[in-house]
Amino acid sequence: MSDVPEFLIRFWPILLQGAGVTLLLTVQGLAAGLVLGMITALGRVYGGKTWRGLAIGYVELFRGTPLLVQLFLIYYGLPGLGITLSREWSAFLALGLNSGAYQAEYLRGSILAIGNGQMMAGRAIGMSKWQTIREIIVPQALRLAIPAWANEPVSLLKSTAVVFLIAVPELMAQGKIIAARTYNPIGAYMSVAVIYMFMVFVLDYGLKFLERYVRIPGFEMEARKA
């Protein structure tokens, strides 16, 4: 433990570099997952049979199997089908697809909590179904989802650690390099752990701020009731 400050000072350039990659993977995965998750959740709630089936299949597949298996299938498996992706693309794809499946469930929960009335009210003033989804349902669903959804960025940030196995130079990979170079795994991995914790702390703080920033007077009570 006492080695941590020393390690942080000695290896800060590569640790910072690794943390940067970790953060980038998190942001990219989260963004891709949010888009994918929203489409999936909307498809499942409002879509016809085909959309619902696709949405359920996707969620089951990616929540039902380990992220590492998905990553290896994409990186090592896809070339067998003639699709070869770079490490970075494979990592992005695996994290995005995996996160999307989880985010779909958070968002679906909040869409269901909004209830049918808002859709009816939107249609009643002449909005199309899609217009009501875009203007009425999604803005409310996103806000309602935040408290539960806030788990996902934190969880994803830590999940990115597995991509060191396909040699993407993120934080965990740097830790491994440092451990090998210094023969001090405790110092190396403790340093990495401290940095992860720090990033989660900042992320949590940011999410709380976001929740407060987008809150609507009187609306959060509804969320608690629902």
Add this chain to the structure above:
Amino acid sequence: MDSPILQAKNLTKIYGQNVIFQDISLDVYRGETIVIIGPSGTGKSTLLRCMNLLTPIDSGKIFLNGKEITARDANEDKVRQQIGMVFQNFLLFNHLTAFDNVMIGLSKVKKMPKAQAREKALYELNRVGLSDRADHYPGQLSGGQLQRVGIARALAMDPSVMLFDEPTSALDPELIGEVLGVMETLSREHMTMLVVTHEMGFAREVANRIVFMEKGSIVEQGAPDDLFYRPQHERTREFLWKITELYGKKEEKS
């Protein structure tokens, strides 16, 4: 009289095994205020929802300004722009201010230029006496205010007909008056209105015609005085007797 604005012909609605209403025909003329009364579970609310196509009917036809809106090629969204709807539980858009609730239909559906839409939204809010609550969110408004914003939201679309689905049933007694007041004014301004309500005072004083529905069909309809004092059917008499007694008692208490 000229031809009806809204015309229902032989409407039937069935949920599974349950016949909600059967073979209902109703003509709504320009400027008329029609109040539909009847015991709960009689299909009144479902009938209203069918009238603006929120709930599909199983058979029959509905005409708006002479055009069949239940035709397969009718544009539902266009039709609903011309039929305003006010809901029992208000259903305001929770993430929008009172002003934006009224404005959104103008800017997103009617694609009105911003300045013009703002002016119109303020005008409608003013009409229901809520211009000072424009920037309040639904969570900050009372039930009566919520419903008045709901009315303003529907009015903003300049509908040919307004449908009211038990607009005061979810309100505390002391808030009912402000909503009924707005509706009475609309009626006096010759807005065409179809109102489902249990407010017999409103029915008697404001309606041009009262329709009594029971068990999924129209039992009797006519001018308020005829229905209240000279009902043709025993069931109408019983229902009105029961509900006026109840209503009268409530009035005495308050």
